Amino acid sequence: MMALPRFDSRLLALPVLLALLLPALPGFAQDRPILPDEEKFARPDDDFSLRFCVDPRDPGWQFDQAVGEAIADALLLEPRVHVLTDTANRAEFNDIYRHLRIDCAVFFGFKLLAGGYPEWLTVTRSYLETGYVFVAKAPAPATLGDIARGEALGASVGSSADFRLVQYNNSLPAAERWKRFPMSTDELALEAVMKDTVAAALVWAPSFFELSHTTRPEFADLAVVAPEPLTLPPVEVGALLLSRDTFLRANIDEAITALIADGTIERLLTELGMPGSAPD
Amino acid sequence: MQKRLLLASSALATSLLVLSSGVVVAQEGTRLDSFTPVTDDVLLDPPDGDWLHWRRTYDGWGYSPLEQINKENVGDLTVAWTWSLTPGATETTPLIHDGILYVHNNLDKVQALDGATGDLLWEYVRDLPEAVIAAGTGNTATKRNMAIYEDKIILSTSDTHIIALDAKTGQLVWDVQPADFNKGWRYSAGPLIADGVVIQGMTGCGNGQPGGCFITGHNPETGEELWRFNTIARDGEAGDSWNGIPVESRFGASVWIAGTYDPESNTVFSGVGQPYPWIAEMSGLLPASDEEGVTNDALYTDSTLALDPQTGELKWHHQYLKNDTWDLDYIYERILVDLPFDGSDRKQLITTGKLGIVESIDRDTGEWLWAHETVPQNVVAEIDPETGEKTINQDAVPVIGQTTVNCPADPGGRGWPATAYSPRTEMLYLPLNEFCSNTSPQPLDPGQIYTGGGRATFARVPVDGSDGNIGRVDAVKLTDQTTAWSYRQRAPMVSAMLPTGGGVVFGGDWNRWFYAFDDETGDVLWKMRTNNAINAFPVSYEADGKQYVAVAVGNGSSQARSVATLTPELVVPEAGSVLWVFALPDETETAAAN
Numbered sequence: 085m086m087a088l089p090r091f092d093s094r095l096l097a098l099p100v101l102l103a104l105l106l107p108a109l110p111g112f113a114q115d116r117p118i119l120p121d122e123e124k125f126a127r128p129d130d131d132f133s134l135r136f137c138v139d140p141r142d143p144g145w146q147f148d149q150a151v152g153e154a155i156a157d158a159l160l161l162e163p164r165v166h167v168l169t170d171t172a173n174r175a176e177f178n179d180i181y182r183h184l185r186i187d188c189a190v191f192f193g194f195k196l197l198a199g200g201y202p203e204w205l206t207v208t209r210s211y212l213e214t215g216y217v218f219v220a221k222a223p224a225p226a227t228l229g230d231i232a233r234g235e236a237l238g239a240s241v242g243s244s245a246d247f248r249l250v251q252y253n254n255s256l257p258a259a260e261r262w263k264r265f266p267m268s269t270d271e272l273a274l275e276a277v278m279k280d281t282v283a284a285a286l287v288w289a290p291s292f293f294e295l296s297h298t299t300r301p302e303f304a305d306l307a308v309v310a311p312e313p314l315t316l317p318p319v320e321v322g323a324l325l326l327s328r329d330t331f332l333r334a335n336i337d338e339a340i341t342a343l344i345a346d347g348t349i350e351r352l353l354t355e356l357g358m359p360g361s362a363p364d
Numbered sequence: 365m366q367k368r369l370l371l372a373s374s375a376l377a378t379s380l381l382v383l384s385s386g387v388v389v390a391q392e393g394t395r396l397d398s399f400t401p402v403t404d405d406v407l408l409d410p411p412d413g414d415w416l417h418w419r420r421t422y423d424g425w426g427y428s429p430l431e432q433i434n435k436e437n438v439g440d441l442t443v444a445w446t447w448s449l450t451p452g453a454t455e456t457t458p459l460i461h462d463g464i465l466y467v468h469n470n471l472d473k474v475q476a477l478d479g480a481t482g483d484l485l486w487e488y489v490r491d492l493p494e495a496v497i498a499a500g501t502g503n504t505a506t507k508r509n510m511a512i513y514e515d516k517i518i519l520s521t522s523d524t525h526i527i528a529l530d531a532k533t534g535q536l537v538w539d540v541q542p543a544d545f546n547k548g549w550r551y552s553a554g555p556l557i558a559d560g561v562v563i564q565g566m567t568g569c570g571n572g573q574p575g576g577c578f579i580t581g582h583n584p585e586t587g588e589e590l591w592r593f594n595t596i597a598r599d600g601e602a603g604d605s606w607n608g609i610p611v612e613s614r615f616g617a618s619v620w621i622a623g624t625y626d627p628e629s630n631t632v633f634s635g636v637g638q639p640y641p642w643i644a645e646m647s648g649l650l651p652a653s654d655e656e657g658v659t660n661d662a663l664y665t666d667s668t669l670a671l672d673p674q675t676g677e678l679k680w681h682h683q684y685l686k687n688d689t690w691d692l693d694y695i696y697e698r699i700l701v702d703l704p705f706d707g708s709d710r711k712q713l714i715t716t717g718k719l720g721i722v723e724s725i726d727r728d729t730g731e732w733l734w735a736h737e738t739v740p741q742n743v744v745a746e747i748d749p750e751t752g753e754k755t756i757n758q759d760a761v762p763v764i765g766q767t768t769v770n771c772p773a774d775p776g777g778r779g780w781p782a783t784a785y786s787p788r789t790e791m792l793y794l795p796l797n798e799f800c801s802n803t804s805p806q807p808l809d810p811g812q813i814y815t816g817g818g819r820a821t822f823a824r825v826p827v828d829g830s831d832g833n834i835g836r837v838d839a840v841k842l843t844d845q846t847t848a849w850s851y852r853q854r855a856p857m858v859s860a861m862l863p864t865g866g867g868v869v870f871g872g873d874w875n876r877w878f879y880a881f882d883d884e885t886g887d888v889l890w891k892m893r894t895n896n897a898i899n900a901f902p903v904s905y906e907a908d909g910k911q912y913v914a915v916a917v918g919n920g921s922s923q924a925r926s927v928a929t930l931t932p933e934l935v936v937p938e939a940g941s942v943l944w945v946f947a948l949p950d951e952t953e954t955a956a957a958n
Contacts, residue, residue, distance in 0.1 A: 118920050118938050119500065121451070142812040171495050171546045174570065175813050178500050193811060199821065200810040241615075242646045242808030242819065247764050250645050258654055265613040266641075266648045268574050272612065281610060288812065 117178040137188035143294035148192035210320030214360030216245030220284040224307035238282035241266035413906025418509035423700040424624035426784030428904035432911035434866030444947035445482035452501025454918025463907035479907035486534035509554040520551030540587035558625040565619025574612040591676030607660040616640030644689035691774040718776025739777035773801030779923040786863035793861040849886035872898025
């Protein structure tokens with residue numbers, strides 16, 4: 085694909101585009117979340133702005149914000165970022181619905197998992213390729229395969245990478261398996277490594293980076309272990325919109341494509357130290 | 365003094381004084397004046413016209429002995445009054461004492477109403493944190509029951525507190541917080557008062573809560589926590605039943621339904637929910653460890669716990685479903701009956717899990733007695749008639765990367781709407797639904813915080829060969845464990861059942877119909893269409909010598925909405941939660957008295 089100069093990659097000014105969003109498609113799927121008070125949430129007039137959400141509970145939120153601002157810039161829109169102040173340590177899709185009705189039209193920082201989203205949500209193309217890593221105490225084994233079978237591995241429970249670990253491990257004869265201890269968070273999985281409860285932990289790479297550089301500097305002593313013989317494909321990250329916002333999504337997709345092509349995404353990754361790369 | 369002067373004015377005595385705390389001050393010269401304290405003795409033997417426990421009596425029957433409304437006149441039943449409730453999931457059970465009806469609204473608004481007229485007597489509005497409000501008005505914001513003790517209404521709240529309100533004024537008496545809602549802990553059921561102790565189960569114990577859930581006991585005068593029982597077995601407790609994984613890797617065992625109480629043995633019986641995440645490959649419970657002494661039963665999930673109410677000490681437990689990988693809880697009401705079995709009188713504890721299998725155990729020992737299947741299910745291939753041990757159909761076990769079929773689906777052949785027992789007929793009445801699930805395990809991590817309710821995609825489908833009927837009410841004769849009658853229809857049945865001394869059984873459906881069935885035949889004797897899904901616990905009570913039947917309606921519970929995906933043509937309003945109260949017309953009532 086031909087790379088576009090950054091300025092040229094700016095797309096149409098979009099007041100018209102955003103105005104088209106206002107008359108929403110008739111009705112939602114019956115299984116969308118219920119907000120009994122949703123009649124109070126008139127959709128704001130976006131004018132010349134791009135209202136987007138980022139979530140500080142996500143270790144990549146500052147990168148997400150930078151990407152959102154760059155997309156707004158490319159679309160000749162004023163970026164209006166809504167930084168979530170939610171405090172719960174877990175949230176459900178219903179919360180996303182509320183934010184997309186009240187706070188923003190686009191919500192950055194979601195993994196593009198097949199079948200991972202309900203019909204009332206749609207996803208943009210990816211703007212980041214990152215993934216999960218195994219982490220162990222130094223001197224770390226070179227690969228996962230170097231960790232003795234029967235040793236325990238910790239994994240943030242239920243991630244797509246954890247699924248791969250489960251499927252691979254369970255395909256082995258019982259005597260050749262590792263133990264697998266599900267952990268509720270990346271931080272607890274890394275703590276389990278520090279405490280020798282597990283030989284290695286399978287965690288989201290941006291979490292490992294962020295914790296090591298902020299609240300848990302001791303994690304910086306841990307080392308990444310190559311996943312072989314397991315294959316851990318990269319995980320693509322994009323943004324969510326309500327399904328009805330197809331026109332906006334199409335324009336954001338084009339903007340992301342342009343930002344990848346002109347090197348903006350790679351530059352932001354470097355500036356913020358975010359582990360990962362720009363998608364192809 | 366100012367308040368006294370205000371209330372002395374006859375003109376103003378009929379108005380309500382709203383304080384900044386959100387409490388509407390009670391009026392004088394109302395039914396509140398005749399409020400009498402609810403003592404331990406009253407709780408043990410409630411007046412026929414009261415509804416003092418979640419299921420009216422300690423034995424969990426959910427039965428009203430009132431008989432003014434009966435088979436002969438129920439056809440005349442009409443609306444006495446209605447009262448709009450806060451929109452949102454409405455799974456409430458009103459409490460009634462001395463003709464005062466106390467009702468919990470979504471997002472923890474509590475109201476005292478005159479049971480005869482529906483007049484508001486007081487109102488408590490909880491000042492909830494913004495994060496709780498933002499979390500929505502679904503299951504987290506509704507509470508299935510409250511408790512009444514002495515002069516207090518005691519309830520759990522959506523910000524994970526337990527509070528006591530003055531039953532005569534609605535003023536807050538005490539407020540304690542056993543856990544932090546930010547970490548996912550939450551309450552969806554209310555407390556049980558047993559032997560003078562407030563007993564409350566905790567739910568929301570998913571992967572944010574290493575080590576799982578718990579039950580707490582509290583001082584009813586102060587709220588002080590007296591004891592805490594962890595519903596996930598710790599290392600060295602009851603053997604290693606968690607497949608060798610450490611405590612911090614064990615999740616689930618929520619307690620989201622109130623217990624029952626046997627005063628004779630001074631024992632509280634509580635159900636416990638399933639392990640989490642539901643898919644056993646994810647929770648670490650599969651593949652099974654081959655280490656000696658290690659099992660993957662996952663105690664005390666899907667069990668009955670027999671607890672000492674004063675200490676929380678576990679007397680015994682009985683587990684119904686080991687290593688539940690379908691979200692098929694055995695959490696629901698425990699019904700205590702003394703009936704013969706196998707030639708001898710037995711003190712039975714009867715419960716029905718989501719599988720729709722009615723099971724009885726001896727409530728003094730935990731010994732398994734019998735089982736009776738209702739809705740189609742394919743998870744349990746066989747039940748040992750001596751021990752109750754279940755053989756699992758391995759084809760129904762979810763596997764990562766595959767789609768498997770399990771019946772019933774995760775909302776259950778029966779959900780939280782409670783079964784009920786009538787001593788008139790010695791029958792158990794069950795609200796049931798027939799459906800299955802094409803189950804595909806799904807990663808939890810679409811967003812780093814947003815689990816999306818993942819764990820698995822449950823594509824709910826009708827039972828193979830279904831005639832299109834989803835909803836069902838069964839009457840099971842407990843003396844011989846046979847089905848006496850079965851009523852089936854298209855609309856899912858989503859309310860609890862209410863049998864009465866008048867020989868009628870009330871229950872409601874997703875399609876807004878509220879029914880009165882003949883308790884012996886299942887014939888529909890009366891029905892009325894309401895404004896929304898009937899997805900709560902009907903009760904019956906007496907005020908000024910008149911019998912009333914009350915039920916809250918409203919949309920928003922995940923149980924009802926999930927099962928209703930099977931009947932997409934039956935659409936109900938999204939808002940419109942209302943308390944409906946029915947009674948006989950005065951002339952019919954007079955005739956019944958004669």
